[in-house]
Amino acid sequence: MTAPLNLAPFCLAAVVLIPLLASALSVLLGSRARRVLGVVTSVAVLGLSAPILVHVSSGRMLQLALGGFDPPLGITLRADGLSAVFLAMTTVIGTVLSCYAAARPAATGTHRAALPGVTDPDGTAAAPGPASAATDRGWRPGHAGFWPLWLGCWAGLNAVFLSGDLFNTYVGLELVGLTAVALVALGGREAWPAALRYLFIAVLGSLLFLIGVALIYSVTGTLDIIASGQSIAELAAEDDADLAAVVLAMCLISLGLALKIALVPLHRWLIPAHSAAPSAVSPLLSALVIKAALFVLLRSWLWVAGPLPELTALAWVLAGMGTAAVLLGSVMALRQSRLKPLIAYSTVAQVGYWFLLLPLLLDPSSSALEAQTTLDDGAVLAGALSGTVALALGHGVAKSSLFLCAGHLKDRYGTDEIAQLRGAGRAHPMLVMSMGLSAVGLIGLPLSLGFSGKWLLATSAVAAGDYWILLVLVAGTLFSAAYLLKAVAPLLVMSEDDQTALALPQARTAQHVAEASTTGKAQLAPFVLGLLTVLTGFLGVWLSDILEVGAPW
Numbered sequence: 001m002t003a004p005l006n007l008a009p010f011c012l013a014a015v016v017l018i019p020l021l022a023s024a025l026s027v028l029l030g031s032r033a034r035r036v037l038g039v040v041t042s043v044a045v046l047g048l049s050a051p052i053l054v055h056v057s058s059g060r061m062l063q064l065a066l067g068g069f070d071p072p073l074g075i076t077l078r079a080d081g082l083s084a085v086f087l088a089m090t091t092v093i094g095t096v097l098s099c100y101a102a103a104r105p106a107a108t109g110t111h112r113a114a115l116p117g118v119t120d121p122d123g124t125a126a127a128p129g130p131a132s133a134a135t136d137r138g139w140r141p142g143h144a145g146f147w148p149l150w151l152g153c154w155a156g157l158n159a160v161f162l163s164g165d166l167f168n169t170y171v172g173l174e175l176v177g178l179t180a181v182a183l184v185a186l187g188g189r190e191a192w193p194a195a196l197r198y199l200f201i202a203v204l205g206s207l208l209f210l211i212g213v214a215l216i217y218s219v220t221g222t223l224d225i226i227a228s229g230q231s232i233a234e235l236a237a238e239d240d241a242d243l244a245a246v247v248l249a250m251c252l253i254s255l256g257l258a259l260k261i262a263l264v265p266l267h268r269w270l271i272p273a274h275s276a277a278p279s280a281v282s283p284l285l286s287a288l289v290i291k292a293a294l295f296v297l298l299r300s301w302l303w304v305a306g307p308l309p310e311l312t313a314l315a316w317v318l319a320g321m322g323t324a325a326v327l328l329g330s331v332m333a334l335r336q337s338r339l340k341p342l343i344a345y346s347t348v349a350q351v352g353y354w355f356l357l358l359p360l361l362l363d364p365s366s367s368a369l370e371a372q373t374t375l376d377d378g379a380v381l382a383g384a385l386s387g388t389v390a391l392a393l394g395h396g397v398a399k400s401s402l403f404l405c406a407g408h409l410k411d412r413y414g415t416d417e418i419a420q421l422r423g424a425g426r427a428h429p430m431l432v433m434s435m436g437l438s439a440v441g442l443i444g445l446p447l448s449l450g451f452s453g454k455w456l457l458a459t460s461a462v463a464a465g466d467y468w469i470l471l472v473l474v475a476g477t478l479f480s481a482a483y484l485l486k487a488v489a490p491l492l493v494m495s496e497d498d499q500t501a502l503a504l505p506q507a508r509t510a511q512h513v514a515e516a517s518t519t520g521k522a523q524l525a526p527f528v529l530g531l532l533t534v535l536t537g538f539l540g541v542w543l544s545d546i547l548e549v550g551a552p553w
Helices: 008-026 031-057 082-101 146-162 166-186 188-218 223-239 243-261 270-276 282-305 310-333 339-353 357-364 375-413 429-444 449-464 466-490 510-520 524-546
Strands: 062-065 076-079 111-112 140-142
Touching: 008 062, 008 140, 008 146, 008 282, 031 076, 031 082, 031 146, 062 166, 062 223, 076 146, 076 188, 076 310, 082 146, 082 282, 082 375, 140 188, 140 223, 146 166, 146 188, 146 282, 146 375, 166 188, 166 282, 188 223, 188 270, 188 282, 223 243, 223 282, 243 282, 243 310, 243 449, 270 282, 270 339, 282 310, 282 339, 282 357, 282 375, 310 339, 310 466, 339 466, 357 375, 357 449, 375 429, 375 524, 429 449, 429 466, 429 524, 449 466, 449 524
Parallel strands: none
Antiparallel strands: 062 076, 111 140
């Protein structure tokens, strides 16, 4: 009797190749066919990711050597607990955002419209009237390049999460970075300077990472992530002088990834890029793209370098930058008068939390607390990682909902000025409800994944004697409550004598009119994500368990 066919290894390759092939195919299709292909691809990736998650949740790692060739000749895809949870987050958010983009093509960017009566590149005819006749080639909502770029970015994200070696991780990061830059540029002329700055940052970050990978290879003789970590551990045991090259490599890798994550003071590119991007793109950038760099950072520090004492100074520098990010990003968010920049600065603040665990990785225990805690070193490391990952996952779901809401309001009313959106909640209660649910997660209130993450990180900090992390978490929580209240409260309040009435833009294109019937359906996407922000709070224990699969301790 033959054994049942295990589809999980096949799914490892499929979740990378299917969106990549769909990206290439979408270039040849018309506008409506692209949207259909995008939704079908997202559903396919959702279905293919499920067996991977189930297999890893059972406590077993998953590995596939493409073509049957093992490293260093072949490419290995590997899924452990960390890979599975980031893959699951990307799949769920990517599926919801794909459905939103398919329902609202105008949210995918702007393009130069053809002369009246002439067919545009996306296959639609330019509607006659003031919107298209005002200039020779005016700007019209919707862009044909969104689906090829987004599906290519999705393939790159999955490749990063599943790559078993450092070089293919770099290739995935490059694909993610370049497609993300192009997605920002879909915002039109105003977004081009932000996209150009983002391009310089993405290339510089990738170059620094690649140099660091080359140094790791020169010392260890392998690019395999697990084998590299074992080689470095052997060097540390022998007190080999080559550890200086490893320290230099980790400095370069961390700097390159900090640029991509937008860690203070390397954050100046993020605000204009996330603010100027189209409504369907900003959530992708904040929720998913920067998470790829975070994933690689965790891989590098935990699986490749390991707890090297020589990295202590670097860990404290990055943790200090993270603390500054929480405080500075929050203060700058409070000073914003527009919704999208406020949410973008919120991302800068939330990023800071992800770097607070680095000192705990190198000094997970404190002799002063040995009599006061039952946590061993491995439990402290596990708690710090689980807390950080929970904060990142909760941020991804909540921030995608917030950016969708802000983008929808901006598209609807032609502005994201908070003062001019006063009272918009009366006309869009579902959007405001979504923003409120997302705020619960970002603040870290109970029943959210953000609360679980802060609790786990705080517990590990107390066990290790790093009480300063508690102060940062408390300060960040209070600040986030303040700037999110500033964003949401005006949408709910309108005095009876307020004569300012919200109105749609006077100049409306035919595409805007056609989308009026889909507006209510499109609001379901941010609501679903906002609801998931709260519901995922019950996954704290499961998250800690699955991260133990393939853990380096």
